Amino acid sequence: MYLKELKIVKNRFIFTIPAFVFHFLFYILPIILMIVLSFFSWDLLSPMKYVGLRNFSQLMKDKWFWNSIIVSFKYTFLAVPIIFVVSLILGVLLQEEDRFSKIMRVFFYWPYMIPMVAAGTMWKWLFSRNFGLVNYIITSMGFKPVDWLDNPTLALFTIVLVQVWVLAGFMMMLFIVGLQAIPEEFYEAASIDGATKFQKFWYITLPLLKNTNISVITLSIANCFRNFTIAYIMTTGGPGYATTVAPLYVYQKAFTDFRLGYASAGSLIVLLISFVIAYTVRKVQEREIEGGKI
């Protein structure tokens, strides 16, 4: 055998082939297929039918599709600022490498490791209207029980809370790495100039965290905009369509109504929107950095 004399062995391309086979089949091909399918009408049983742009024009008129996009935006833009603030506070509080911080970090990070199905189940039990712990505390203080998951406005806030709980600890770790990278000298110089703790945080820490901020915001947006497990478990999108986020709507179109072409067109729009958000956030932040704020 002259296997070791082959060119692809010598230049080591052969090592990438197994991974690229799977990468092509389950990442590249699905994207191509999603674009193709979005021009077809298909219910899995009858043959595929080319319909041109009809799926897209129907989507434009689909009230509940747009509703789901708006729900996703509300969900994301409620969750991301809270995640940002909570994880920044946690990061600042736990940035030291002492024993206490190391132990406490575990409690905040762990929710990220809990399977999201189990997380949703636990929180659903906590927020249960008649037997939940949260309503027990509220009623024992003399207030009326709250419809955490049955009130259309409140249900979205409730699942946002769970999303924050899941992601905050992970983002905290990004902040800790970023905070530890800031040189001590900056703070010392500021102390000599008589800066208060808050001034140091506002004028030194925050601007120097720019790169971490970008990662935290982009990753949070990507995670929130695509998540449908929490909504699926806690509310199955309800009441009505109040918590039907876009990926959940697409899932229902595909696997409940069996409109695969229509669902593909929907996912394509969701993918494009999440790309645009991520890209815009990146550009805005980069401009701020170039703008001399640091």
Place this chain on the structure above:
Amino acid sequence: MRKTIVIILAVLFMIPVFWTVTSSFKSMSEIYKYPPTIFPKKISFEGYINIFKQSNFMRYLYNTLFVAIISTIITVFLCVSLGYGLAKGTFRHKDFFTEIVVITLFVTAQIIMVPLFVIIKQLGLMDSLWGLIIPAVFTPTGAFTAIQYMKDLPDEFLESAKVDGANEWQIFVKIVIPLSKPLIASLAIFSFTWRWNDFVLPLIVINSGKNFTIQLALATLQGQYGIPLNEILAFSVMSIIPTLIIFLLFQNLFMKGLSAGGLKY
């Protein structure tokens, strides 16, 4: 002051887990008692016994472990090999190939579930455990980590092996793999956790109860009427135990995340 705030926050964060665990050991009458008891008055294993007796828990556990272990082995092999090829290869358009991997970091199963479903169906993998393994073995995050790690491997090791007359296969097996132990460890731990926690892929691939994974079974259980709450809670507790053990054992690896900076051989 700082410690007080942190402890209060930690208690708040842990309430759902605490409440689920204590409630799962209550009898059905105690779960719905008002006012609720914090710790069960009488510890009841009813929920746990019932999930073993009435649901196919052992079957789900076997399915989940099978999927998680087999796909982890394949994932580690694919990522290490790809990382090595892309970091140390000398072929043309290497940057382009790396870029293709990086771009797919944005693509998740939720976004591509419809075409993924079609491909899995065409491959004849619907409603089988292999349908949960094969589509998931390549992970962009794992691949990206492996590339970063391999880039930091000093070229001298490879060069000197070459001078000693080793061929490419020998270099990979005898030099690269032993030097990649930390990478392999964290890829394995992360991959196992991802597969254990996965819900989206089982949701679209699996139909019949005998092929359910633990997460899918837990989600389905809740949708059925008449399933006692203590069983659902006991099931939730069981579903988080394996990842909890792994998390506590390899805490440091997790906290550093899969960031390349945290990994040194």
